[in-house]
Amino acid sequence: MSQDLSPMVDNVPWVSLQHHYGSAEDIPALLLASATDPDAFGELHNKVYHQGGGILSAAPPVLPVLVLWAHDPGFALRDAAIRFIGDLAQTARKADPEYVNAAWPTAWQEALPRLLDLLSDPDPVVRRAAASPLGQAADQVAHVLPALLARWHEELDEAARLKYVLAAAQLLRDTSGEWPVEVIDWLSSLRENENPALRFAGAMAARHCGLGGRDPRHVDEAASYLSTADLAVWHDVWSVGRRVVGRLLWWTNDFLDDDRDGRTRLAATLLGSADADRRTNALTTAAAVMERWRSPVTTLLPLVANRLSDPDSRQRRSAASILASAGRAAAPWTAQLLDACEDEPAVALPALQALVKIGAPEAVGLVADLLDAPGHTLSRSAGCNGPSLSNLLKLLRPAAAQLLPGVRRRLTSSSMLVEQRDLLLVLANWGPDARDAFAEITSFIGTEAEDWALDALIALDSEEAREAALPAVVAAKDVPVSTRAAVRRWKVTGEPGELLVHLQADDPNLRQHAEVLAQLGPAAARLADRVRDRTALHRGWALVELQYALWRMTGDPEDGLSFATATRLAISSDGVFGRYCIRAVGNLVSLGTLAAPAVSVLRPLLTTDVRPTRGIPDDDLLCETVREVLAAAGSVSPCHRSPSSTPPN
Template identity: 25%
Template sequence: MRSPAELDDVRWSELTHAYGPAEDVPELIRALYGDDAEAADEAVQELFGTIHHQGTVYRASAPAVPFLAHAALHAPRRREDLLMLLAVLAEHGPAFVESPHWPGSDVAAICAELCAVLPELLPSLEDPERGVRRAALRMVATVADVLPDEPRALALERVEALYADDPAAAVRADALIVLNAFGRTLEPLDSPLPEVRLAAAQLAAERSGPPYAPDLVEIFAKDGAEPDPGDDDFPWADTTTREQRLTDLLTQDPDVGLTVAARWIGAGDIGSQGSWLAESIAAGWRDKEREVLGLSLAALPHTRDTAALRARFRVIAHWIDLLAEPDADLRDALHQYAGADDETAEAALLALAHSRDPRALDLVLARPTARLLEAAARHFPEAAGRLIPVMRRELAAGATGNDGIAVIRAMDSFGTEARAAQPELVDCLRTRRAAIVAARRLGANGVSTPEITGLLHEATRSTDLSLRASAAVAHHRLTGDPETALRTYESLFSSKGRPNWYLSGLEPMGSAAAPLLPRIEALLESGDDWTRKAAAEAHRWITGSPDRAVPVLADLAGTTPVGLSALKALAATGRYPDELRPSLTSYVSSPKRLLTDTPFSGQGHPDEELRTTSRLLLAIG
């Protein structure tokens, strides 16, 4: 343990942290002892972001440990934070100790320093502040597997005392987890303390794995419904809170998880615990949407916070889109919320539109936004005559950025009926508002005027590479003359932009893009997956033959975003190699989701696309 007087004995300038030379570390540590509370708080935050940054440690981290330990004892107002900092600095996985990277590693050096000072820090386990005791337990747990015998015995004795006698049940539960880290297997499932029972059940379930025993499930359902109000600040391994650990555990057994989520929601969905668990199960497992949406409906009356309620509606909008026939009671509830005059109405209306409930259309038309119009166009394409005039007004009023893009993309659902918005699309191209999608839409509309072709020709000289590409292809579609598009694409190939940005727009040109084939064939060997995929598609569009494309696409196919895109491109060819069949079968049959997605995208789920595309390919035979 080293005092601030010794800080200058370390050559900090020769050490590094997350932002370069660690010359500022001495000043930050000295600030911990000062009377300026704000400066001390800032110093703690800086230390959490420099010598430890998003789970990474550095050469300056280990030399700081003895100084931080001294500060933890002599700057008591910061004791809790500093003990937690020491804990996260020393965090490591069990397998890492045995790896060849452990000797000489920064983590190994940190743990060695912490083991050396740990005996002097053990009195923190008896601190009158509950938070300090919990932080001290976390610190002890991080080095439990590497402590030498003598300090190990001292630490184990102190932890056992906390487990037996601490007045705070949460501290006893933490102590039980630390004892487990020391190799003491205790399962007090009959403890009178709910916190201890829950910790014991979690440890037992982690050891056994799913399916979980009924007595463990009952403890989860009964004792896990109400989160510990102080737990958010006390993550265990990998900065995971007890609630997150329990959710992850229950998500591994989806049927049990849904049962527990229902119990938690029935108990009031405190802290959105039940909702969060249900949503995690939908995110990780297929075909659970109906049960999860039923639980979301049950949780709505318990969701009082406006921001939380909006988030819940966005989640419902995401999952309800995957159901062929959403339940009527959920649609009725969404309709009721959507008709309200408050901050949550738009989010509820978006969910109602995704449910394809016809009542959503009138509400969207009454208070349109870009996102609502996009959803309505996708789910009610038959209402083009009612939606297009509203979209035109939105564009004429100056919709730009993502709003303008959403409104124009929504017109893809209407085919030739989108021609009614020609004046607004031309204005968007002229003023560079959502110009890329406006150019594409104008080309697809097929209406050629000197003004439109002139604007498109001008846009092919834009500094925006994507606009140049979109305008060039649209110009060809309207004029039938490929020269402007070919010149534009030759210049794009010579630019620094990624080829997949513009190759994906070549399809409408077909064989007219044949002069570009030498460039495209060279890209079939690119080291970038997205570029190879885009080049393979472009080669097929131009030649009309899938022979060169199929091997490239099959090699890329898999459970990644580019892999899914390659599978969709394969489906368009109508061919795939036989060796891909086992993978396709597994993509269809997996009960788990193989691709993840944000629940706020509002555009379906890539894992559903993976399963649907794989089924389509298998049907080809």
């Protein structure tokens, strides 16, 4: 390090400034240490930038030091210093003005000429890095765009040229001023460039800034380039390692954003690529498209299924996992999935999961075989996408009678607490269908697994099971009494008094007990006024849950209408995300025709192409649930599950 930082550090009142971890009084020492210590530089970045969100008072006086380092050939982390500047500049551009320190705009304007000088630096790594912060200077496009264009014509480094194109597109997108004609001509001319990487970058730049709208040629250029191109230059663009293919494809999809047809066509093209890495990432792209929109399933799912016979096991595993996520839509490929169950475990387990969700009869026997397979643990999974055997068992509750003997044998022979827990949770999930396991469950009373055994006994819903659970439930005198313990005692004894006293004593947290109150129903009617008071404090799905509890407690049609209205408002304002919301929608069935206020927002959930909830299985479950609600409300006739639906958990 050849520069003296003292003048820039000593004259700043650091004690009165703040970074994301508190007082900035430690910044001078970090600045001095960062000159030679990469760890200190990382700590400086974390404290001043953290994860973005705002520019605090320590950032403006740090900026000139970063600019100084960016220009200093003796500083080992020049490109990192420039990226640090880019992080701060991006935060300042995106954050609400109230979260940007008042000194930042002046510091940024003073730094900009020096950043522009970096475009002429002898080091191509520095020139590449400089494009990123310059792309954030939307308030200075009159100076930055001409500089990028002029330098582009002189630049010999391909990665730097690509970054100038992308920085210019960023500036055009973010500026509120008139676009310079010469810059538009520059970006438009790239479609004729002899360099395929520049043609591709030009297409993505045009899509990013809105030049040419949704021109299909953008997608054609991306599909052509990504299918066959040598992507080595993008390692230099992003300074990344081996995962450049995945990042480039993610980046392309981000630029295409809500172009459903374009992203579908891109995924379809890349799924036929000869390169294994491109096919792997194309499968991820196809999954993301199908999870966001309904219509692309008919185009993309057959192409995904073709990859079940790919020579690369990564493709087969990904294809099986995607088919598993597609629910009953994967039914046409039952035979191929059965073959995949003979593959290595990383492929076989998601293939088996797909068969379970399809409802294939063969899946029951395959899961039963795994139960008795030596060395196959219940939690074994095929990577991050693979299912656990215990989850497959929960999905197969309709086949409980066939699977119960194997579960009982496994439970009796198991000596591992985690496995005992998983099996008891499965039996609790199966409820009365697991009554033949009564003896095995009761054998765990008085052991470390007692908690899960008690829940399984209660779920059996028989007098015999309640009598077996009673001594342990009564003996468990929590101090203070937990809601879980009080619920158990109510379900075992049938007496809600202790639970009601507990809920009443926890009055400020009644919202957290809404599900229990709904289960109590009329038995909790004396708490109705307290719950009604709480409804004024909540909105969205929290309010829906409280209104449902109130309806179950009182049976008052006015409370029912309030529940339906709250659901309508929650769907309109917050959308439907995850099974928590889907269950809340399903509770409308209990209203019958009183659900009418929600009908107007429920119908569009069936017709929209954009999935209202995340993933195909949840979307299928939502559609089935909505149809049941509409039927109960008298708006449609009851209908069967759609072909792409999954069985209920």
